[in-house]
Amino acid sequence: MGNAAADAFTVNFPSVTAGTEALFAGTKIIDDITDQLERDAERSLSFWEDSAKEQYFISKRKWDVAINEMTMVLGGAGKVLNQISDNYRGTENRNANMWEK
Numbered sequence: 001m002g003n004a005a006a007d008a009f010t011v012n013f014p015s016v017t018a019g020t021e022a023l024f025a026g027t028k029i030i031d032d033i034t035d036q037l038e039r040d041a042e043r044s045l046s047f048w049e050d051s052a053k054e055q056y057f058i059s060k061r062k063w064d065v066a067i068n069e070m071t072m073v074l075g076g077a078g079k080v081l082n083q084i085s086d087n088y089r090g091t092e093n094r095n096a097n098m099w100e101k
Contacts, residue, residue, distance in 0.1 A: 011092075016085040023078035027071040034067055 038060075045053055 011085070011088045013085060013089065016081060020078045020081045020085070023074050023081065027074045027078075030067060030071055030074075034063075 041056065045056070048056065
């Protein structure tokens, strides 16, 4: 059996909130950057040779899939982190209420 104090841990709610916000901000940054890259590329596509255009669209489909997966992971991690924080906060509130009775 371990030392109860050594086995305990704490949750720093402001840090969890900051982490969650950073994950959601990361998805927005990725979206903004890829949108800008796409707009820039599309402006110059008319100057590209057919084989270059074709390769661009082949690569773009792969990038789109990878970017969608990345933003889903980041967004999902943010949601899970929020749920974890909410669960810890609920547990802390229930434990505090036990002492009030």
